[in-house]
Amino acid sequence: MTTETTPSEASTRPAVLVLADGNTYRGLAFGAEGNAFGEAVFTTAMTGYQETMTDPSYHKQMVVMTAPQIGNTGWNDEDNESREDKIWIAGLIIRDLSHTVSNWRARRSLEEEMISQGLVGIKHVDTRAIVRHLRNYGSIKAGVFTGEDALLDTEELVRRVEQQEDMEGANLSADVSLDTPQILEPTGEVKATVVAYDMGIKSNTPRNLLARGMRTVLVPANYPFEKAMEFNPDGVFISNGPGDPATADEMVGIVQQFLDKDVPIFGICFGNQILGRAFGMNTYKLKFGHRGVNIPVKNHVQGHIEITAQNHGFALEGEAGQEFDTAYGPALVTHTCLNDGVVEGVALKSGRAFSVQYHPEAAAGPNDANPLFDQFAELVAEDIAAKSTAGSSSNEQN
The missing domain is CATH 3.50.30.20 (Carbamoyl-phosphate synthase small subunit, N-terminal domain)
Structure with a gap:
């Protein structure tokens, strides 16, 4: 046109x-x-x-x-x-x-x-x-x-x-989240079921989950742990969203319940801050934030650099490669921004829960980080296989 x-x-x-x-x-x-x-x-x-x-x-x-x-x-x-x-x-x-x-x-x-x-x-x-x-x-x-x-x-x-409200201290996820759960089905074989918390989720994120055979149950921000478990999730995803992560106490508590149950977790952007807080980390407001599709991030675990899409005004406190103890096992800072050293990812060393501050779904932006969805799909698949093996062994013993 x-x-x-x-x-x-x-x-x-x-x-x-x-x-x-x-x-x-x-x-x-x-x-x-x-x-x-x-x-x-x-x-x-x-x-x-x-x-x-x-x-x-x-x-x-x-x-x-x-x-x-x-x-x-x-x-x-x-x-x-x-x-x-x-x-x-x-x-x-x-x-x-x-x-x-x-x-x-x-x-x-x-x-x-x-x-x-x-x-x-x-x-x-x-x-x-x-x-x-x-x-x-x-x-x-x-x-x-x-x-x-x-x-x-x-x-x-x-x-x-x-006269308007300050962004620092603003709790905005409820403004942008859906009201009731919505189930999205992949076009092919269903390989797993994932509960995705909509803190302000972008449309391309469920597409990436569905493309990997994961039935995606979108639930509102702060959806109770007990109700989420009724969907029998094989994994949990926590999305991007607006507002100050310091106000997300309820969501942090819900994530801690999933961590207690050893459910695989993947978070993006606001989800990274929520997972970090669940590990015991603190957050702070950046001077002018990271917003763009050309921001370099170093993966300290694999040693490579990705050009990423980002949109965040808050961040987790921490340093490159930092290791620390949590109630769920040892964790580490996995990624940092090469422009200013801001934390861009955290994970349990076991690999059972991980998150990044940037947007691997791009839209718009580069696709350097898209394999993180594969990492999550593989983690979920391994967990399903392990449970199946454990169940078979138990039946044989009985």
Whole structure:
């Protein structure tokens, strides 16, 4: 699909990005009319804006795109990463909006989708200056004001921005999680059953589990351990999601119950922080976070480096290769970011539970880490085989 778009009246509406520290960036509004509030963050991804905008982990975040032109591939019906194709970001901040949509899968323009879903955006601002400010001073509360509101006194706009909730201490997983369990069946042979906790899961994650023959039972955040066990899971998956992991005490307790039962566990992003907390580790808020599809991570167990997709503003405390004791056996920090040394993965040394801070399902992003799904599938298969052997031996003795 290739369509030429002409500037509408909306393209001349004034808009201003206001940070809680008083910094302002004036430009033009695009997308829906109104105002938007959230934490200002930036992503270094050059592609994949549709996947970024529909990632539930971006809930209540105003995303600054570092790529200078956005919208050239339009919006399609295949690349959304959330249920019901919902946009989750709080607002979009870009340099230039492409006047042309050119992609064979595109069904409409980016701005048309933003208007349809009520998403406010600002364009024609210096995104390089904004990103430099966020790198220097950290992610911060922000607001985008359009139309007449954009002309109000700066002090009044800053006051409105400051009234919103802090990201630190925010418990957001319930906002993005499904309400009731949902069972997804693989197209071929069912090799295992996995309970997947939806903390804000991306659509491509269940696809990866299903592709490996794992029946996937999606359950809401904080779904009770006893109810989850009624599905007779061969393994447990904990997904990505938004908010402060320090608020996830209930989910941490549930994971500890699975660890007590020696159920194989795999976690991604928020799931990495939850598993780390279940091991007894602490979390903290990063200055400006990791968001992009080009972030290098070292695997300290295998000794190789992966280029990864990431989206997180919090992290586990720890150091590369660190070993420590847990109530479930010895554990270690398996991965760290080569940019800043941030913990990117933890695991029990037994291999029974492991997690990574980045996104092996990509969407968008590189596929370097996709074999982690194979690792989980193999762990689950080995566990099923061991239980089957133990059961056969018991029957023979009887």
